[in-house]
Amino acid sequence: MVGKKIKIGTLISGGGTNLQAIIDSCTDGRINAQIMFTGSDVPGAKGLERAQKAGIDTFVVDYSKIIRHVKDDLTGSVGKNNMSSVILPKGFNLEEIRAKQNLINKDKGSERIDFFLKSRAVAEQKLLDHISPYEIDLLVLAGFMRTLTPYFIDRINTVPGKFRIMNIHPALLPSFPGTDGYGDTFRYGCKVGGCTVHYIDYGEDTGPIIGQRAFQIEDGDTLEVVKQKGLALEWQLYPECIQKFAQGLV
Ligand code: GRF
Numbered sequence: 001m002v003g004k005k006i007k008i009g010t011l012i013s014g015g016g017t018n019l020q021a022i023i024d025s026c027t028d029g030r031i032n033a034q035i036m037f038t039g040s041d042v043p044g045a046k047g048l049e050r051a052q053k054a055g056i057d058t059f060v061v062d063y064s065k066i067i068r069h070v071k072d073d074l075t076g077s078v079g080k081n082n083m084s085s086v087i088l089p090k091g092f093n094l095e096e097i098r099a100k101q102n103l104i105n106k107d108k109g110s111e112r113i114d115f116f117l118k119s120r121a122v123a124e125q126k127l128l129d130h131i132s133p134y135e136i137d138l139l140v141l142a143g144f145m146r147t148l149t150p151y152f153i154d155r156i157n158t159v160p161g162k163f164r165i166m167n168i169h170p171a172l173l174p175s176f177p178g179t180d181g182y183g184d185t186f187r188y189g190c191k192v193g194g195c196t197v198h199y200i201d202y203g204e205d206t207g208p209i210i211g212q213r214a215f216q217i218e219d220g221d222t223l224e225v226v227k228q229k230g231l232a233l234e235w236q237l238y239p240e241c242i243q244k245f246a247q248g249l250v
Pocket of ligand 1: 012013014015016017018019047142143144168169170195231234
């Protein structure tokens with residue numbers, strides 16, 4: 001393919017079938033890009049093997065461990081002298097991030113929100129430490145099951161008005177945001193399901209939509225069938241949307 005290849009980074013949490021579709025599309029030229037790394041929040045995620053097999057650098061930022069650590073620290077259950085060992089990233093401004101975030105409803109109470117934002121910023125800084133050296137054009141979330149806070153987003157989206165983080169969601173947004181799009185679609189009794197590729201903004205699955213694909217849910221389809229129909233469309237849609245970005249079309 002002619003033209004300069006863009007550099008993309010990928011984040012996953014699980015099996016990585018979308019990652020595989022993106023790897024294959026980069027290899028056969030349907031996407032004019034090079035995958036620079038695959039990061040995971042889950043140690044041992046199967047998708048990491050797929051990346052390694054393709055010769056892609058991998059890393060892990062163990063979110064569960066980090067969140068546990070921050071929690072223990074803030075509740076005073078670690079450290080003999082009750083000394084805090086959690087170091088918040090330099091430049092972390094809680095008030096600013098609290099005002100920007102749209103992930104947690106303000107009614108949930110400021111303690112819960114502040115814990116969420118602090119613990120995620122610690123993890124997100126580790127992600128940034130891994131990601132920064134690669135100088136990527138686009139960050140692709142391929143089944144990355146963590147929400148990203150304004151702390152991270154603002155450090156990737158450094159050009160005002162230019163989105164650089166893409167996500168795939170297993171439902172036709174704005175319906176059924178959250179972690180179980182196909183499950184929610186199925187249980188609601190929808191007759192049509194689908195998937196959405198969108199940019200990440202400060203909310204949960206609320207960013208600008210780049211592409212969508214829909215499928216029929218027939219009488220008798222099980223949740224498993226719905227997931228299979230949806231995933232098959234995801235594997236087509238995601239590479240197409242990344243290629244549109246590479247061409248400067250979105
Ligand atoms: C996909 O259904 C994606 O839409 C959702 O998580 C799933 C990831 O699957 N965000 P895989 O890891 O790409 O196989």
